[in-house]
Amino acid sequence: MNQDERMFSIDVQSVNLAEYSSKGIVLDIGGGGEGIIGQLLGDKVVAIDPRSDELEEAAEGPLKIVMDARELKFLNKTFDEATSFFTLMYIEKQYHQKVFEEVYRVLKDDGEFTVWDVTIPPYPGGTKDIFLVPLEIELRGKKITTTYGVLWTKSGQDMNYYIQLGERVGFEVVKKEKNKQIYCIGFKKKTNAN
Ligand SMILES: C[S@@+](CC[C@H](N)C(=O)[O-])C[C@H]1O[C@@H](n2cnc3c(N)ncnc32)[C@H](O)[C@@H]1O
Numbered sequence: 098m099n100q101d102e103r104m105f106s107i108d109v110q111s112v113n114l115a116e117y118s119s120k121g122i123v124l125d126i127g128g129g130g131e132g133i134i135g136q137l138l139g140d141k142v143v144a145i146d147p148r149s150d151e152l153e154e155a156a157e158g159p160l161k162i163v164m165d166a167r168e169l170k171f172l173n174k175t176f177d178e179a180t181s182f183f184t185l186m187y188i189e190k191q192y193h194q195k196v197f198e199e200v201y202r203v204l205k206d207d208g209e210f211t212v213w214d215v216t217i218p219p220y221p222g223g224t225k226d227i228f229l230v231p232l233e234i235e236l237r238g239k240k241i242t243t244t245y246g247v248l249w250t251k252s253g254q255d256m257n258y259y260i261q262l263g264e265r266v267g268f269e270v271v272k273k274e275k276n277k278q279i280y281c282i283g284f285k286k287k288t289n290a291n
Pocket residue numbers: 126127128129130131132133134145146147148151164165166167181182183184187188245
């Protein structure tokens with residue numbers, strides 16, 4: 098079977114990041130590839146990704162470090178903010194809690210973790226087992242068109258799945274936005290948390 102026959106694509110989804118800004122240094126997990134957060138915020142970003150080729154592909158601006166989000170090599174309470182722009186969908190579900198715990202640990206008190214991701218229904222079976230998410234991303238003064246694709250798994254994922262995960266590790270949800278099949282969740286680390 099050729100690759101095309103395995104592809105299942107949802108409709109084009111729009112993300113508007115024109116209003117997204119940061120107060121301090123932002124840790125972007127999985128910041129390789131298009132490196133959207135790095136394109137938006139430049140040298141305010143520390144982009145980590147376990148794949149050096151993905152980091153090399155991303156635009157210049159951020160500090161790029163080869164690192165896995167499941168085992169961050171930063172001290173506790175280092176960052177003001179963290180982001181995951183369609184990265185969690187690429188990480189196996191069994192590791193999601195560890196990633197949330199690691200992000201929580203390296204955020205300062207009141208630090209925020211913003212997650213953009215997509216609703217993926219459970220894999221219905223059949224030949225189409227690659228789930229594609231075409232995106233039109235609005236940055237300040239620039240529009241990027243890209244497609245993210247992952248192997249479609251049995252369990253799927255949605256916004257509530259990530260909200261429950263975040264709350265389980267101690268985050269408070271401060272923002273929830275849904276637009277068609279994609280969503281943005283703002284998590285906050287409570288003051289005086291560990
Ligand atoms: C294709 S990109 C998606 C979007 C990317 N954030 C962007 O702005 O274009 C997903 C990235 O997640 C990375 N990734 C996969 N597993 C990871 C992990 N355990 N920790 C951090 N990044 C990971 C992949 O290497 C890949 O570069």
